[in-house]
Amino acid sequence: MVREELFNDIRKAIVEGDKPRAQELAREAIGLGADLNEVIDKGYVPGIQTVGELWEKGEYFLPELISSAECMKAAMDILQPEMAKANIKSRSLGKVVIGTVEGDIHDIGKNLVASMLQANGFEVFDLGADVKLERFIEKAEVEKADIICLSALLTTTMLNQKRFIEMLRQKGHYGKYKVLVGGAPATRKWAEDIGAQGFAENAALAVKAAKAAMAK
């Protein structure tokens, strides 16, 4: 079936990090008059999910992850305006505000998580690094976010993840947003101890955690 072949080709292009092909297939899908949400859900998203699995297995590394995420972005840059023109609402899995907490400038992992979340269909607002805790809340309020992701690499700055949850409680916002924590020192126990709704060890697992958080 033509459509199955298209979805397979798209998935392959993403897994192989073949940007020109991913773009070509996006244009082809538009030309065929295909359901663009379906093209994303059955072609592009499974592609980036496979990349995440290969990363978890230790077969794909950072360069592969980044180049596949870029393929994804390039394809979306073609599909989304087309969908907007036709008044098709692109399905967003949820809105995420992400950043590295104040006092911490590490951002490689956080950037990867933001990329992967975006590639997997979330609307992501990346606040950068060394972000004041209040800013996370402000942005989440303005954008009506669903999830707040906090990254911290140092044991000292990790404490800010705990302080953030306390801040949410003080403002009466606890439970309004799903808070996910990450960064090398974060553990499931830490997330539970501080009252976060989830944690993830790497970018691929972060996508799973974000999807699980949305399902609750």
Place this chain on the structure above:
Amino acid sequence: MNRTIFDLIKKRAVLFDGGLGTELMRYGLPLGTCPETWNVERPDIVQRIHASYFEAGSDVVSTNSFGGNGIKLAAHGLEGRVRELNSAAARVARRAAPAGKFVAGSMGPTGKFLQPQGEFTESEFEEAYGEQAGALAEGGVDLLIIETQYDLKEALAALRGAGRAAPSLPVFVTLTFNKFPRGYFTLMGNTVALSVEALEREGTRAVGANCTLNSEDMVGLVRAFREATKLPVIAQANAGKPALSGDGQVSYSQGLEDYVRFVPEMLKAGANVIGGCCGTDPAYIRRMAEFIKK
């Protein structure tokens, strides 16, 4: 200095120091402060930490310059102070070093990516590492150690930069690896074999690994390095992963006894130079010195 570090390596295993960041935090380095600034603002504390490692038995200490290259310092707005902070780092360590002991100029990663993943070129990295190496040389280090590298391309650029700026100093390179079912790989997917080959060709005088892994996982990595090279092999493992209790107390998952338990194995596997990374302190070094003496 009559005897070089290589003379010492020929005779016995050589002992580096333990974690510096961990110690600085213990001595009160405020959250968010650039550690390198303490080389000029609190040199007394930095010197005391170096001295405590020499007293514990270290043959070499690494300077407080891990984040001292211009690209990394730019995150703190301090890129204009590369020369000042790095030469100060070297001088402080030199002041702490007893006669016959060594000072290694520490050069950690830029934290940025090379093109196409990021925006930087290899020559920009070369320049940044070169500037840092020159300042460390000026301050009086005996050797340079390019460490915690997760991108072979960056490590090679650093090696070239250091070689150009400080041609009389030997350069050591350690990468940081993750352990996967398939084997040891850096974040960028570099393997031990390919990394060693490239680094040797570029003129490194010793190779190895530091950080990420605890001492148990480091043993297998040492073996892989030993199989790949005749150069001296360096291993500086973490004391496991940091954990934070609810009241803000930090502890590392690999305690002292558990950590040192694997030191004889690391030496047997072929490590010539050992030390400690995150979570280790003078107590770890004291125990490691006992093993080396035996």
